[in-house]
Amino acid sequence: MQPTAPATGRSLPSSAYSSLRAIFGYDEFRPLQAEAIGNLLHGRDTLIVLPTGGGKSLCYQLPAAVLDGTSIVVSPLIALMEDQVRALTERGVPATYLASTLDPEELHARERSIREGRFQLVYVAPERLESLRVVEMLSGLQPPLVAIDEAHCISQWGHDFRPSYLRLGEVIGRLKPPRVLACTATATPIVRAEIQERLGLGSERSAVILRGFSRPNLHLGVVESDSSTERRKLMLGALREALGNPSSPEGGAIVYAATRRNTEKVAEAVAREGWRAAPYHAGLSAAVREDVNRRFAARALDVVVATNAFGMGIDRPDIRAVVHVQAPGSVEAYYQEVGRAGRDEQPAQGLLLTSSGDLGLRRRLIGYGGGRDDSAPDPQHVQQQWRLFLDLMRYVEAGSCRHDFILRYFGDEQETLGGCGHCDVCERLERSGEEGAAPSVSEHDALVVRKALSGVARNQGRAGLVAVADMLQGADNERLRRLGLTGLSTHGLLKDQPKPWVLALLRRLITAGLVDLTTSEFPLPFLT
Numbered sequence: 001m002q003p004t005a006p007a008t009g010r011s012l013p014s015s016a017y018s019s020l021r022a023i024f025g026y027d028e029f030r031p032l033q034a035e036a037i038g039n040l041l042h043g044r045d046t047l048i049v050l051p052t053g054g055g056k057s058l059c060y061q062l063p064a065a066v067l068d069g070t071s072i073v074v075s076p077l078i079a080l081m082e083d084q085v086r087a088l089t090e091r092g093v094p095a096t097y098l099a100s101t102l103d104p105e106e107l108h109a110r111e112r113s114i115r116e117g118r119f120q121l122v123y124v125a126p127e128r129l130e131s132l133r134v135v136e137m138l139s140g141l142q143p144p145l146v147a148i149d150e151a152h153c154i155s156q157w158g159h160d161f162r163p164s165y166l167r168l169g170e171v172i173g174r175l176k177p178p179r180v181l182a183c184t185a186t187a188t189p190i191v192r193a194e195i196q197e198r199l200g201l202g203s204e205r206s207a208v209i210l211r212g213f214s215r216p217n218l219h220l221g222v223v224e225s226d227s228s229t230e231r232r233k234l235m236l237g238a239l240r241e242a243l244g245n246p247s248s249p250e251g252g253a254i255v256y257a258a259t260r261r262n263t264e265k266v267a268e269a270v271a272r273e274g275w276r277a278a279p280y281h282a283g284l285s286a287a288v289r290e291d292v293n294r295r296f297a298a299r300a301l302d303v304v305v306a307t308n309a310f311g312m313g314i315d316r317p318d319i320r321a322v323v324h325v326q327a328p329g330s331v332e333a334y335y336q337e338v339g340r341a342g343r344d345e346q347p348a349q350g351l352l353l354t355s356s357g358d359l360g361l362r363r364r365l366i367g368y369g370g371g372r373d374d375s376a377p378d379p380q381h382v383q384q385q386w387r388l389f390l391d392l393m394r395y396v397e398a399g400s401c402r403h404d405f406i407l408r409y410f411g412d413e414q415e416t417l418g419g420c421g422h423c424d425v426c427e428r429l430e431r432s433g434e435e436g437a438a439p440s441v442s443e444h445d446a447l448v449v450r451k452a453l454s455g456v457a458r459n460q461g462r463a464g465l466v467a468v469a470d471m472l473q474g475a476d477n478e479r480l481r482r483l484g485l486t487g488l489s490t491h492g493l494l495k496d497q498p499k500p501w502v503l504a505l506l507r508r509l510i511t512a513g514l515v516d517l518t519t520s521e522f523p524l525p526f527l528t
Contacts, residue, residue: 187332380429
């Protein structure tokens, strides 16, 4: 096919609509799916950025089903590849996948069938494309379409960079497909630019489809609290409000935690309240994880308490709540996870619970988790991940509509709501009659900030954030005396303020870039 002007739903061939009904069982396309598929069928490379649940997979599955030849899909998620291949096979579309989890005999058998052209779709893990032999095999197929799923993984500016994606531009150059699709649920403008550059999608024959970040049915709320008891009570309250009675729940929920140990603890607490709950994290065996996935999808589980390892490919539209009991690593990660609620367009809620401890925990996770194969973490990568986390903390502190914050963050200016009316900030502003304008900074405010910065400086790396807050607030206890904090000139400088207020101020200084934390096992504040 020759490249033409951007396609619309009306310019789709009749085979696309008949395949939509006959193969996939849908009567109509979701918003923007027809545009993306029309672009591809007219030979136009396309980058689509649609939030979780937006129907990205159909944008490459349907063209692959109607085009002649074998299309290639690059995906980093083996479980997702397995699920999609199984579903396509059941629908009569010949499909398979190549991944390191296959035993050598099965792998060779699949490669033989691929060479013989028996499949319309072949899913490939990006690591497999590091093999020249595999690339040459796929090149021989002359694929009509190459689709890159989770395309944000190619960006070193993104929240989920994977080195195995860096060769994909070179691989596309060898395969020479007449059309390329890159799709992701989360990409800021700078990440989109890097995707286009690295995959060669910057020409006039390329299109970018960005929409769907507006989720008016999803109520967003944030609570900052250093009381673990309060956070636990809020989490359980959100589950009861969203699902109703544990004996007859109205849908499902996901609770996200930052560590494996915390998922186990929270899952036990949820189960004690009567919910059918289970933990999910990468430390569990593949069989256990698959069983949790299956039971949640079959509605045999009400609540899954998980790390970010859970959720990809979960096709359950009646998730009524997503609660984060600890802050995730970025706005991208958060919106991808919270976006799993309310896919049926019915009311749902996303609640983010955060505490001062999240700052130190994330700084430690980034510092220790940045390296691969026990190598030292790349300092640039560490700083980039920390900047992304501070962006999330600015979302936490937002004084205006949370939905508009997210739309601006992703550059989706066409859907700005101008105040949604159903996030916690909009509700608070409506109750108080405020207009949301930022107040001016007084000399007193500036003096308070200087006092807090002085406290961090005088601490000289002796203690963590909570101890510095105690010192500024004027606490006098054995720990502070042992650390030498009670004798500092800054001791009690903010004694007229309660400790939670002082802690919140210190957090604001971190997100403002005036204070930073070390990446040591016990992160310590210091002036930038």
